[in-house]
Amino acid sequence: MSEVLLSARNLTKKFGGLAAVNDVSVDLWRDRIHVVIGPNGAGKSTLTNLLSGDLPPTSGTIMLGGHDITRASPEQISRRGLGRSYQKTNIFLPFTVWDNVRLAAQSRTAQQPWNPLRWLQNAAQDAEVNERAESALELAGLTSRRTSIAGAASHGEQRQLEIAMTLATNPQVLLLDEPLAGMGVAEAERMVELLLRIKPQHAMMLVEHDIDAIFALADHLTVMVNGTVIASGLPADVRSDEGVQAAYLGEH
Numbered sequence: 001m002s003e004v005l006l007s008a009r010n011l012t013k014k015f016g017g018l019a020a021v022n023d024v025s026v027d028l029w030r031d032r033i034h035v036v037i038g039p040n041g042a043g044k045s046t047l048t049n050l051l052s053g054d055l056p057p058t059s060g061t062i063m064l065g066g067h068d069i070t071r072a073s074p075e076q077i078s079r080r081g082l083g084r085s086y087q088k089t090n091i092f093l094p095f096t097v098w099d100n101v102r103l104a105a106q107s108r109t110a111q112q113p114w115n116p117l118r119w120l121q122n123a124a125q126d127a128e129v130n131e132r133a134e135s136a137l138e139l140a141g142l143t144s145r146r147t148s149i150a151g152a153a154s155h156g157e158q159r160q161l162e163i164a165m166t167l168a169t170n171p172q173v174l175l176l177d178e179p180l181a182g183m184g185v186a187e188a189e190r191m192v193e194l195l196l197r198i199k200p201q202h203a204m205m206l207v208e209h210d211i212d213a214i215f216a217l218a219d220h221l222t223v224m225v226n227g228t229v230i231a232s233g234l235p236a237d238v239r240s241d242e243g244v245q246a247a248y249l250g251e252h
């Protein structure tokens with residue numbers, strides 16, 4: 001059954017006199033993809049940064065899995081099960097695909113306090129980290145590329161690797177910033193397939209500009225303009241909304 005994993009209410013973020021995000025509420029459900037669109041400067045990145053803890057909101061609340069994370073750090077929020085990818089890549093280019101995913105999986109493992117049985121715990125932890133990295137690699141469709149040097153991978157594969165690295169932290173909620181940016185048609189199709197494959201286990205919010213992908217992926221579509229939500233709902237309803245056509249979709 002679908003459930004709300006993240007719930008943000010009345011989020012506002014002010015930079016001086018500018019409300020980059022103005023009274024925005026968002027629910028993210030497991031097995032649903034929520035796409036946020038809007039022209040440049042609409043507040044999409046700022047909203048993502050509020051949900052991930054990279055920026056504190058001026059007002060409003062964010063609940064993740066029943067916990068109030070409004071003032072939590074990005075690390076605490078990650079440990080509570082939120083993973084995000086960044087437009088600017090976090091990949092270590094000289095390392096292999098596998099090493100990158102394993103490092104991401106390891107970053108999630110808490111340090112254990114010292115005790116005489118620590119080597120046993122470490123061994124168990126290693127096995128668990130490897131397992132998490134392995135399944136993230138497989139979900140992202142990169143198993144056959146594990147020994148490739150990340151820097152030598154194609155643009156599309158590097159974007160897949162970013163998703164694999166995000167999945168390796170075992171998130172329930174995924175925030176993805178333009179996962180199809182800069183991709184050709186075939187790469188974009190592969191990414192859409194990948195996102196649909198990981199959808200059932202995750203609640204996802206995507207910021208995306210690719211119109212075909214938006215309508216292939218979105219279960220819920222939100223349109224932001226100047227920090228404000230001007231429409232939010234089923235993609236077909238939002239698409240036919242006159243205000244949306246005038247403000248955004250009409251441009252394409």
Ligand SMILES: Nc1ncnc2c1ncn2[C@@H]1O[C@H](COP(=O)(O)OP(=O)(O)OP(=O)(O)O)[C@@H](O)[C@H]1O
Nearest residue numbers: 015018019020038039040041042043044045046047
């Ligand atoms: N750290 C900051 N300090 C001051 N103003 C900021 C800051 N970050 C964003 N803004 C402003 O907030 C508004 C929203 O920016 P944001 O980057 O969230 O928009 P966006 O919808 O993600 O745009 P794009 O599609 O171009 O990435 C813009 O007017 C931007 O200039």
